[in-house]
Amino acid sequence: MVLNSYIIDYLWTYLTKEYEMGLKIKFIALLCFFVWKNASCQKNKNTPDSLPNVVLIFTDDQGYNDVGVFGANDISTPNLDQMAKDGAKLTNFYAAQAVCSASRAGILTGCYPNRIGIHNALMPNSKKGLNTEETTLAEMLRSKGYATAIFGKWHLGDQKEFMPNNHGFDEYFGIPYSNDMWPLHPQQGPIFNFDPLPLYDNEMVIDTLTDQTNLTTMITERSVDFIERNKESPFFLYVPHPQPHVPLFVSDKFKGKSNRGLYGDVITELDWSVGEIIKALEDNGLTDNTIVIFTSDNGPWLAYGNHSGSAFPFREGKGTAWEGGQREPFLIKYPKKIAGGVTIDAPVMAIDIYPTLAEVTNSKLPEKIIDGKSAWSLLSGKTTESPQEAYFFYYRVNELFGVRYGKWKLYFPHTYRTMDGQEPGKDGLPGNYKMVDLNEIELYDLESDSSETKNIAAAYPKIIAKIEKLANEMRIRLGDSLQEMEGMENRAPGIIH
Numbered sequence: 215m216v217l218n219s220y221i222i223d224y225l226w227t228y229l230t231k232e233y234e235m236g237l238k239i240k241f242i243a244l245l246c247f248f249v250w251k252n253a254s255c256q257k258n259k260n261t262p263d264s265l266p267n268v269v270l271i272f273t274d275d276q277g278y279n280d281v282g283v284f285g286a287n288d289i290s291t292p293n294l295d296q297m298a299k300d301g302a303k304l305t306n307f308y309a310a311q312a313v314c315s316a317s318r319a320g321i322l323t324g325c326y327p328n329r330i331g332i333h334n335a336l337m338p339n340s341k342k343g344l345n346t347e348e349t350t351l352a353e354m355l356r357s358k359g360y361a362t363a364i365f366g367k368w369h370l371g372d373q374k375e376f377m378p379n380n381h382g383f384d385e386y387f388g389i390p391y392s393n394d395m396w397p398l399h400p401q402q403g404p405i406f407n408f409d410p411l412p413l414y415d416n417e418m419v420i421d422t423l424t425d426q427t428n429l430t431t432m433i434t435e436r437s438v439d440f441i442e443r444n445k446e447s448p449f450f451l452y453v454p455h456p457q458p459h460v461p462l463f464v465s466d467k468f469k470g471k472s473n474r475g476l477y478g479d480v481i482t483e484l485d486w487s488v489g490e491i492i493k494a495l496e497d498n499g500l501t502d503n504t505i506v507i508f509t510s511d512n513g514p515w516l517a518y519g520n521h522s523g524s525a526f527p528f529r530e531g532k533g534t535a536w537e538g539g540q541r542e543p544f545l546i547k548y549p550k551k552i553a554g555g556v557t558i559d560a561p562v563m564a565i566d567i568y569p570t571l572a573e574v575t576n577s578k579l580p581e582k583i584i585d586g587k588s589a590w591s592l593l594s595g596k597t598t599e600s601p602q603e604a605y606f607f608y609y610r611v612n613e614l615f616g617v618r619y620g621k622w623k624l625y626f627p628h629t630y631r632t633m634d635g636q637e638p639g640k641d642g643l644p645g646n647y648k649m650v651d652l653n654e655i656e657l658y659d660l661e662s663d664s665s666e667t668k669n670i671a672a673a674y675p676k677i678i679a680k681i682e683k684l685a686n687e688m689r690i691r692l693g694d695s696l697q698e699m700e701g702m703e704n705r706a707p708g709i710i711h
């Protein structure tokens with residue numbers, strides 16, 4: 215409510231003339247009430263009630279081709295397909311890195327994972343974890359009054375101080391690292407010696423898993439319950455499903471439901487889970503003001519053959535910087551602000567999610583440098599441009615494998631793994647990768663050759679020079695082990711001494 219100063223002046227003059235002092239005091243009290251009410255009305259516009267809820271659904275090792283609207287014709291994903299109709303589908307979205315822990319560090323902090331010292335997949339009992347000095351997405355949103363929860367797989371350090379409750383999450387239910395880090399690993403004994411896989415409820419281990427059949431269902435039920443309990447205030451719900459990472463598990467209700475074997479059944483159940491979460495939002499009147507994001511942490515784990523997803527039409531998969539390793543299905547729906555049925559082809563990376571959500575929720579970015587840039591102008595239709603000039607594909611411990619620049623993808627000499635020509639894995643047992651040396655710079659035009667089959671480096675020296683310049687600038691900032699370069703801006707991970 216707005217009080218017109220003219221009306222106040224008029225009333226004041228009128229009262230001065232006509233009334234005794236006592237009434238004037240009453241008027242002052244009344245005026246104070248109006249001013250207070252006015253201020254509180256203005257505050258209401260920015261209170262948590264008007265901020266959008268955020269649901270981030272993050273699957274594990276799911277390929278680009280494992281969603282109907284991204285090309286799968288042997289798995290039915292009606293709920294994800296509906297998300298694409300109700301929101302935007304991004305065809306050039308990249309995970310922050312092609313492996314579990316690094317990818318998660320990227321999406322939760324807005325940083326290239328190597329900036330904050332998180333590499334590869336952390337093993338159980340690792341002394342390392344996400345540094346508590348970093349500000350996670352959960353911490354950023356909690357500072358705006360959000361209720362926060364993670365239901366699923368954490369994988370950013372299993373020492374107590376690195377666990378979700380110490381990284382901005384009010385609630386945690388799930389497993390601390392990958393679902394194959396357990397005694398039933400097919401290579402337990404010869405290669406690994408895993409302890410039982412703990413299931414956490416906040417900071418308490420409530421069980422050790424010997425079977426994961428109902429894990430997707432439990433995570434879904436927790437998510438629906440969290441939405442119902444928090445419908446009155448804004449919330450951030452992070453759902454990093456442990457599936458379809460091997461070992462694959464599906465509940466009885468989805469067994470045999472797809473035309474792509476157990477892997478397809480698992481995706482069918484994950485799609486069901488997405489549908490349950492979206493239905494819970496609808497049932498509670500939260501659809502319009504909730505941002506729902508769906509993506510995966512990295513491409514398919516091709517060593518597992520029929521238990522792996524598909525990155526078709528892209529080359530290679532998890533653990534490589536080729537398109538199949540990092541290009542992921544990505545859907546976002548936010549009916550209040552994002553048009554439905556939109557396809558966005560400009561490149562975006564998971565590191566951009568953090569600053570995008572900061573912009574939408576008017577949150578303060580951390581003082582420490584982050585790498586992501588807001589993609590809000592792109593998502594809301596104000597531009598068709600990528601938020602960044604280039605994206606950098608690091609792997610292992612700070613090795614810069616490649617760069618995406620416009621329609622171009624350049625690879626520096628490095629060693630990568632492939633299943634090409636190898637005996638594929640089967641029914642939960644992995645095949646063996648072959649290592650390949652890339653000895654020269656290679657360049658691909660992703661617009662005309664998205665499968666990266668024709669190296670055209672020889673024809674584009676100017677493009678290569680431009681990308682090398684960008685890479686050199688990044689090497690000064692974040693380093694490159696392949697060049698034996700230390701970065702100036704890298705920060706240490708959390709370490710338990």
Ligand SMILES: [Ca+2]
Nearest residue numbers: 274275314511
């Ligand atoms: Ca993964």
